[in-house]
Amino acid sequence: MNSTHAHSHDHDDHAHHDHDHGAAAGAGRERKLLFAFVLTVLMMVAEAFGGFWSGSLALLADAGHMLVDSLALLLAVVGAWLAKRPADARRTYGYGRLEVLAGFVNALTQFVLVAFIAYEAIMRLFHPGEILSGVMLVVALIGLAVNVVVLRTLHGHAHDDVNLAGATLHVLGDLLGSVAAVLAALAVRWLGWNWADPVLSMLVSLLILGSAWGLLRRSAHILLEGVPEGMDTAEITETLRHADASIRDVHHVHVWQLASGSRMATLHAEVHEDGQSAQALKVIKDVLNDRFGIQHATVQIDPGPCPDEPLGCAGHGHP
Numbered sequence: 001m002n003s004t005h006a007h008s009h010d011h012d013d014h015a016h017h018d019h020d021h022g023a024a025a026g027a028g029r030e031r032k033l034l035f036a037f038v039l040t041v042l043m044m045v046a047e048a049f050g051g052f053w054s055g056s057l058a059l060l061a062d063a064g065h066m067l068v069d070s071l072a073l074l075l076a077v078v079g080a081w082l083a084k085r086p087a088d089a090r091r092t093y094g095y096g097r098l099e100v101l102a103g104f105v106n107a108l109t110q111f112v113l114v115a116f117i118a119y120e121a122i123m124r125l126f127h128p129g130e131i132l133s134g135v136m137l138v139v140a141l142i143g144l145a146v147n148v149v150v151l152r153t154l155h156g157h158a159h160d161d162v163n164l165a166g167a168t169l170h171v172l173g174d175l176l177g178s179v180a181a182v183l184a185a186l187a188v189r190w191l192g193w194n195w196a197d198p199v200l201s202m203l204v205s206l207l208i209l210g211s212a213w214g215l216l217r218r219s220a221h222i223l224l225e226g227v228p229e230g231m232d233t234a235e236i237t238e239t240l241r242h243a244d245a246s247i248r249d250v251h252h253v254h255v256w257q258l259a260s261g262s263r264m265a266t267l268h269a270e271v272h273e274d275g276q277s278a279q280a281l282k283v284i285k286d287v288l289n290d291r292f293g294i295q296h297a298t299v300q301i302d303p304g305p306c307p308d309e310p311l312g313c314a315g316h317g318h319p
Contacts, residue, residue, distance in 0.1 A: 030080040033167055036150045037073040040066055040174070043146045050139030054132035056185075059139055062177045068113050069170040072106045076167040079103075096259030097223075099162070104219035106166030110173065110212030117205040121198035133189035140181035147175040162219045169211050176204045225256040228263055236292060240269070244283040248272050251306065255294065263294045270302040277301045 044066035051059030079102030087094040154168045180200035187196035218229070227233055233253050240250040252268040265288060271280045281299055288294040 030077060030084075032153050033073060033077045033080055033164070035153055036167060036171060037070060037077055039146055039150050040070045040073055040171070043143050043174075044070055047139055047143055050135055054135035054139070055130055056132070056136040056139075056181075059136055059181060062140075062143065062174070062181055064116065065113060065177050066174055068109055069174055072109055072170045073167050075102050075105060076164070080164075093258055096262060099164075099259055100219050100222045103162030103166035103215060104223060106170060107212050107216035107219060110169065110208055110215075113173070114205045114209045114212070117201050117208075121201040121205070124198040124201075125195060128194040133185045137182065137185035137189065140178055140185055144175065144178035144182055147171060147178050151175055162215065162222065166215055166219070169208075169215055172211065173204070173208045176207055177201075180204045222257050222259075227255050228257040231255055231263075231292065236265075236288075237267075239291065240267070240284055240287060243287050244280055246271050246276055246280045247283070250284075252300075252308070262296075263292070265294045265297040266299075267297070268300045268302055268306055268308075270304070270306060277303065 044063050047059050047063035047066060050056070051063055076099075079099045082095045082098045085095045150171050151168065154164060154171060180197075180203070184197035184200050187193040221229075233255055236255065237250050237253050241247060247269055249270040250267055251270070253265065254267070255263065255265045257263055267284075269280055269284055271277055281301060284299050285297060288297045
């Protein structure tokens with residue numbers, strides 16, 4: 001068996017550039033999350049004070065919502081910070097996957113939050129209280145403005161950045177909660193509809209539930225070493241098989257995602273007897289990087305039939 005895993009100088013320079021770019025992007029994410037955390041905590045205190053002052057359960061519930069979100073954002077900040085730590089002897093891939101774990105936990109907290117909102121809404125329907133709608137409206141409008149600023153700060157994250165996506169989901173929930181509080185304050189003040197508050201809260205909880213399920217599914221897929229979204233191992237296999245005349249076959253392909261944008265692959269490549277292993281390796285690396293965005297690949301070159309054939313290389317169910 002001839003197992004090869006090599007990088008050219010060009011790949012090293014490219015990897016170094018990508019590392020610097022990734023470090024800068026990680027620092028940017030951390031600053032965004034920290035800014036969002038500070039604003040959310042300040043608004044949470046303001047809404048709690050306003051809720052006690054006005055007697056508004058809607059504001060108090062939204063303050064409780066923001067308390068959960070503050071903890072979620074803090075978790076996201078810590079996750080982004082730990083993700084920048086270098087690899088060590090025990091964690092050779094580093095701590096990048098912590099941001100995925102943070103996104104997974106954030107999604108779970110959303111389900112708890114939805115249950116809390118539903119309970120509070122039902123209680124308000126049966127036990128409506130007196131509300132100072134003017135104070136409630138002012139505080140809700142301030143909260144809405146703050147949430148818009150925070151959401152714009154977090155906007156534009158990568159599709160596969162589930163940590164920042166989780167934080168954004170929490171802020172979006174806050175934004176919807178603030179909109180509901182504003183509408184409820186207007187309904188109570190001008191129409192006397194006290195029931196509008198719990199009904200709008202229930203609608204917001206349903207929206208949060210749908211987004212939370214999507215985030216939970218995405219982060220769990222990454223944690224389970226699933227193929228990154230938009231990628232097909234069969235397509236990768238067929239593309240590599242026809243990438244160069246020296247390649248006889250490609251099989252045992254595994255593709256997964258370590259963290260945000262960090263795609264990895266392992267595969268076996270069988271070359272013709274007169275083929276050059278170095279040439280096949282370079283072509284495979286280039287195709288994986290340029291076409292599929294896979295920058296870290298471990299390629300086993302088989303100069304003949306697959307050495308794992310006695311163990312059933314094709315029988316494992318891999319391409």
